[in-house]
Amino acid sequence: MFLTLITFLPLVGALIITLIPKEKILLIKQVALTTALIVFVLSIMMLFQFDTNQIGINNESTFQFVEHHKWIPVFNIEYFMGVDGLSFPMILLTTLISVIALIASWNIKKAHKGYFGLFLLLETGMIGSFCALDFFLFYVFWEVMLLPMYFLIGIWGGPRREYAAIKFFLYTLFGSVLMLLAMLALYFTNQPHTFNMLEMMANSGGYGRTFQLVVYVALFIGFAIKVPVFPFHTWLPDAHVEAPTAISVILAAVLLKFGTYGMLRINFPMLPYAANYYAYALAVLGLINIIYGAFTAMAQKDMKKLIAYSSISHMGYVLLGMAVFTEAGINGAVMQMFNHGTISAMLFIIAGVIYDRAHHREIEGFGGLAVQMPVYAGITSFAFFASLGLPGLAGFISEAMVFIGAFPVYKYITAFAVGGVIITAAYYLWTFQRMFLGKLNEKYTELPDINLREVISVTPLMILILFVGIYPMPVINLMKNSLNYLITVVHP
Amino acid sequence: MNMNIYQDIQYFYPELVLGITILVVIIADLVTSMDKKLINPFLSIIGLIVSIYFSVQLLDIPDRMIFGNMLIIDTFSIFFRIFFAFSTILIILISLPTFKKSGEYYALLLATTLGMSLMSASVHIAMIILALEIVGVGCYILAGYRKFELRSSEAALKYMLYGAVSTGVMLYGFSFLYGITNQTDLYAIGEALRSSNVDSFVLMISVLFILAGIGYKIAMVPFHFWCPDVYEGAPTPITTFFSVGPKVAGIALLARFIYAGLSSQIGLDAESWASLNQLDLPILLGVLSAITMTIGNFSALAQSNLKRMLAYSSIAHAGYILMGFAIFTSQGLTAILFYAIVYMFMNFGAFAVVDAIAHKIKSEELDDYRGIARRAPYLCFAMVVFLLSLTGLPPTAGFIGKIMIFASLINGKLYWLAVIGALNSVVSLYYYFRVAKAMYLKDSRSEESTPIQFSPVHVVVITLLLIPTIVFGIFWSPLVSVTSFGLNFVLPL
Numbered sequence: 001m002f003l004t005l006i007t008f009l010p011l012v013g014a015l016i017i018t019l020i021p022k023e024k025i026l027l028i029k030q031v032a033l034t035t036a037l038i039v040f041v042l043s044i045m046m047l048f049q050f051d052t053n054q055i056g057i058n059n060e061s062t063f064q065f066v067e068h069h070k071w072i073p074v075f076n077i078e079y080f081m082g083v084d085g086l087s088f089p090m091i092l093l094t095t096l097i098s099v100i101a102l103i104a105s106w107n108i109k110k111a112h113k114g115y116f117g118l119f120l121l122l123e124t125g126m127i128g129s130f131c132a133l134d135f136f137l138f139y140v141f142w143e144v145m146l147l148p149m150y151f152l153i154g155i156w157g158g159p160r161r162e163y164a165a166i167k168f169f170l171y172t173l174f175g176s177v178l179m180l181l182a183m184l185a186l187y188f189t190n191q192p193h194t195f196n197m198l199e200m201m202a203n204s205g206g207y208g209r210t211f212q213l214v215v216y217v218a219l220f221i222g223f224a225i226k227v228p229v230f231p232f233h234t235w236l237p238d239a240h241v242e243a244p245t246a247i248s249v250i251l252a253a254v255l256l257k258f259g260t261y262g263m264l265r266i267n268f269p270m271l272p273y274a275a276n277y278y279a280y281a282l283a284v285l286g287l288i289n290i291i292y293g294a295f296t297a298m299a300q301k302d303m304k305k306l307i308a309y310s311s312i313s314h315m316g317y318v319l320l321g322m323a324v325f326t327e328a329g330i331n332g333a334v335m336q337m338f339n340h341g342t343i344s345a346m347l348f349i350i351a352g353v354i355y356d357r358a359h360h361r362e363i364e365g366f367g368g369l370a371v372q373m374p375v376y377a378g379i380t381s382f383a384f385f386a387s388l389g390l391p392g393l394a395g396f397i398s399e400a401m402v403f404i405g406a407f408p409v410y411k412y413i414t415a416f417a418v419g420g421v422i423i424t425a426a427y428y429l430w431t432f433q434r435m436f437l438g439k440l441n442e443k444y445t446e447l448p449d450i451n452l453r454e455v456i457s458v459t460p461l462m463i464l465i466l467f468v469g470i471y472p473m474p475v476i477n478l479m480k481n482s483l484n485y486l487i488t489v490v491h492p
Numbered sequence: 493m494n495m496n497i498y499q500d501i502q503y504f505y506p507e508l509v510l511g512i513t514i515l516v517v518i519i520a521d522l523v524t525s526m527d528k529k530l531i532n533p534f535l536s537i538i539g540l541i542v543s544i545y546f547s548v549q550l551l552d553i554p555d556r557m558i559f560g561n562m563l564i565i566d567t568f569s570i571f572f573r574i575f576f577a578f579s580t581i582l583i584i585l586i587s588l589p590t591f592k593k594s595g596e597y598y599a600l601l602l603a604t605t606l607g608m609s610l611m612s613a614s615v616h617i618a619m620i621i622l623a624l625e626i627v628g629v630g631c632y633i634l635a636g637y638r639k640f641e642l643r644s645s646e647a648a649l650k651y652m653l654y655g656a657v658s659t660g661v662m663l664y665g666f667s668f669l670y671g672i673t674n675q676t677d678l679y680a681i682g683e684a685l686r687s688s689n690v691d692s693f694v695l696m697i698s699v700l701f702i703l704a705g706i707g708y709k710i711a712m713v714p715f716h717f718w719c720p721d722v723y724e725g726a727p728t729p730i731t732t733f734f735s736v737g738p739k740v741a742g743i744a745l746l747a748r749f750i751y752a753g754l755s756s757q758i759g760l761d762a763e764s765w766a767s768l769n770q771l772d773l774p775i776l777l778g779v780l781s782a783i784t785m786t787i788g789n790f791s792a793l794a795q796s797n798l799k800r801m802l803a804y805s806s807i808a809h810a811g812y813i814l815m816g817f818a819i820f821t822s823q824g825l826t827a828i829l830f831y832a833i834v835y836m837f838m839n840f841g842a843f844a845v846v847d848a849i850a851h852k853i854k855s856e857e858l859d860d861y862r863g864i865a866r867r868a869p870y871l872c873f874a875m876v877v878f879l880l881s882l883t884g885l886p887p888t889a890g891f892i893g894k895i896m897i898f899a900s901l902i903n904g905k906l907y908w909l910a911v912i913g914a915l916n917s918v919v920s921l922y923y924y925f926r927v928a929k930a931m932y933l934k935d936s937r938s939e940e941s942t943p944i945q946f947s948p949v950h951v952v953v954i955t956l957l958l959i960p961t962i963v964f965g966i967f968w969s970p971l972v973s974v975t976s977f978g979l980n981f982v983l984p985l
Contacts, residue, residue, distance in 0.1 A: 071967075072967070072968065072969050073969065074969055074972050074973075139886070140886040140887055143885050143886045143891075144886065144887065146885065147876075147880065147885070150925070150928075151932060154929065154932070154933045155932060155933055161933070162929055162933050162934075165929075165933070166922065166925060166929065169921060169925065170918060170921060170922060173883075173885075173917075173918050173921050174915075174918045177914035177915065177917060177918055178914065180895070180898065180914065181898060181902065181907075181910055181911065181914055184895070184898055184899050184902045184903075184910075185902055187899070188899070188902055188903045
């Protein structure tokens with residue numbers, strides 16, 4: 001019952017919020033935060049029961065916390081949930097980030113009822129998508145994420161919020177309808193027809209080669225838009241810049257992960273021939289993301305836009321790690337998904353802190369803030385260093401693993417990708433210098449330092465980043481058996 | 493044969509009841525005083541319920557032709573009889589706040605419903621034209637119901653001129669069909685076409701002419717030009733009625749015509765039934781559906797009047813439904829019936845919300861709906877659900893409807909059409925969510941911020957439509973059994 005509980009508790013919380021009179025703002029916030037905390041605690045309880053030796057991937061008996069019921073028997077659609085080493089770290093990330101993002105949304109100014117209700121609805125969609133093992137169920141949860149996101153950006157966002165919200169919606173829907181068609185094609189190719197992902201994987205030997213290549217591309221576009229893979233990335237900077245802080249956090253830390261998660265969960269084990277066929281292309285796309293994202297980030301004047309492009313760059317490492325089918329590569333990739341989740345969440349909270357005080361995010365508009373806001377400067381430098389891959393912090397571990405895994409397979413691509421790390425270091429250090437060092441801008445002599453609530457929202461992330469950076473084995477142990485097995489399925 | 497006609501009356505009770513109800517309503521309208529006029533809608537609903545009851549009774553009877561091969565009694569026609577009666581009940585409820593006191597309005601609605609019932613059951617050319625005209629005349633008068641309003645009269649005139657021309661063209665097409673087969677009954681025409689070698693050019697011409705007539709009813713491109721003007725001009729409840737009833741009746745007629753008259757074999761045992769060899773009907777219908785939905789969706793993008801936008805949206809939905817015809821499988825037909833039901837709920841819902849709000853703010857322009865969510869939270873929430881459903885996003889019934897159609901296309905290997913259909917739903921998202929954007933994202937123009945008080949009838953009807961729109965999106969097994977039951981429309985000759 002764990003998975004049903006953590007998936008639908010947020011929905012229950014959202015329904016409770018709709019019943020609260022809209023004047024009781026504090027109560028609404030408390031209900032939302034309590035719900036998210038309960039879900040987080042439940043996911044931690046699952047962690048203690050989680051058996052890392054159970055592989056999952058394509059075998060129902062080794063999935064954990066499985067719930068398998070009939071839903072629509074006529075079409076063989078099932079309520080089928082379960083977790084393994086691939087999805088469980090992502091669920092932990094989701095439940096944690098949801099709590100942190102709720103703390104970061106404490107200073108939302110208008111329509112609280114709607115905001116917190118939609119937020120919890122979004123959490124249901126996210127957790128459900130990670131748990132679902134029935135393709136139809138997965139698709140329903142996947143689409144459930146869209147509507148709350150549209151309103152959360154569109155109502156509580158920045159000046160160009162309407163444009164950003166509909167752009168996000170249209171891009172993602174474009175990807176999902178292709179995914180829908182691919183899903184139906186898979187459904188009818190299986191005999192008997194089924195939406196059960198594991199059966200689709202088991203029958204993968206029967207899919208024709210052309211079929212695999214076409215279906216792979218349809219699914220890939222759906223997922224690539226979420227990642228986002230160049231050239232499907234243009235919605236991301238707009239969405240990030242306009243979204244309120246907490247929604248940027250969710251977007252970067254969790255939603256982007258669905259793209260790569262979907263490829264690993266669906267594309268790879270279901271369409272192994274196509275996965276091998278397109279592996280090189282995937283690595284090249286990863287490289288383009290890394291380099292293009294890094295250079296574009298360097299050119300940004302808006303701090304949030306810079307972080308958005310750095311996300312594109314960092315997701316490139318995930319793609320590269322996935323594309324090589326080595327143990328170090330794929331573990332590094334999923335590790336990078338996790339680490340990018342914690343680090344980018346921290347970065348967006350930091351961007352939100354300065355925006356709340358100065359009401360703009362122009363990097364050039366600051367200077368010498370380190371004197372005025374010493375604690376904030378310290379936390380920012382921590383986040384920047386984590387993101388640029390300083391040894392001892394989480395980002396370094398996963399990027400190093402990706403490079404170690406990728407180098408034997410694609411030497412040149414990896415060599416260029418390593419160059420991305422240097423560009424990343426360059427833009428972060430340059431940004432830090434422009435914002436925090438030098439002469440203090442006269443306008444900002446009154447700026448207060450980061451407050452306690454904001455520190456609380458980043459502290460768990462900092463601990464996690466430091467811990468994983470020094471001792472990554474617990475996280476790797478969580479996922480390695482499943483991922484190593486996944487490689488043998490795709491690339492025997 | 494004459495003997496049979498008296499016996500056949502027992503199979504005609506559903507229509508007979510409607511006919512009697514029309515007379516009762518007209519008389520009741522004459523004899524009641526102004527403050528007791530609510531009796532009219534009440535009587536109409538009773539009549540419709542009794543008609544549904546008799547339709548359900550007919551289910552136990554084996555399929556048969558009645559009145560000398562004029563009408564047919566099969567589960568397909570019974571499905572639509574119930575569908576039309578049910579949709580008219582909903583329309584009466586939606587109309588209550590607008591047309592409380594006009595008895596003749598309800599009589600006209602019932603007459604049109606009678607015509608639609610006949611359309612779904614006719615197998616004889618003369619009967620088809622007659623049924624079509626009953627529906628047509630009813631609709632013309634309804635469109636011009638507000639006779640002192642310029643737009644309403646214009647709508648009626650336009651509707652009638654287009655209708656007259658297209659029915660004429662259709663009759664002309666039937667005359668060709670009669671010429672080459674010497675038959676007037678659709679099943680006999682089909683038999684003759686299958687057994688003899690007819691000139692495919694003449695056949696194609698006649699089919700195109702007939703498609704023009706049916707295409708006008710369902711607002712298929714290129715016979716859709718009347719649709720936005722009529723929808724915009726007619727009073728909203730009547731537009732709501734037009735957007736589903738007559739359209740679905742056209743769909744039913746098209747299904748019957750293709751199945752009985754133009755298929756290469758008869759009998760639903762076959763998983764798929766190909767069209768006659770002389771015709772490339774699947775491609776023709778596929779292309780027409782692709783054009784219809786694309787033009788409908790792209791024209792809707794630029795609309796600033798909500799009713800006009802929903803008119804174009806209904807053109808697009810006719811296109812989605814037509815996709816189900818392009819593959820000639822029973823699965824495709826199930827999807828069509830399924831979509832028809834779902835479309836009724838979500839489209840009625842969207843129109844009902846527009847009607848309810850337009851009643852209060854006296855405008856159907858999108859700009860006047862800015863920030864209205866703060867003043868009408870429940871109705872705007874319902875509107876978002878209906879819009880989601882029209883776009884085809886889960887967890888709503890519209891999503892399942894789209895899935896059924898796409899599934900039948902992919903199973904029938906008609907991938908190009910599935911892709912066009914899927915991309916069209918992305919386009920439709922843009923204009924549907926312009927409404928959501930105006931309601932929620934924009935700031936209101938006026939200072940007014942007090943909640944709007946809606947008539948309780950509106951709120952109840954919208955809730956009645958909202959529940960199935962959500963429930964059938966999560967649990968739709970019962971709806972599938974209903975539609976696959978409605979599909980058994982094969983008739984032994």
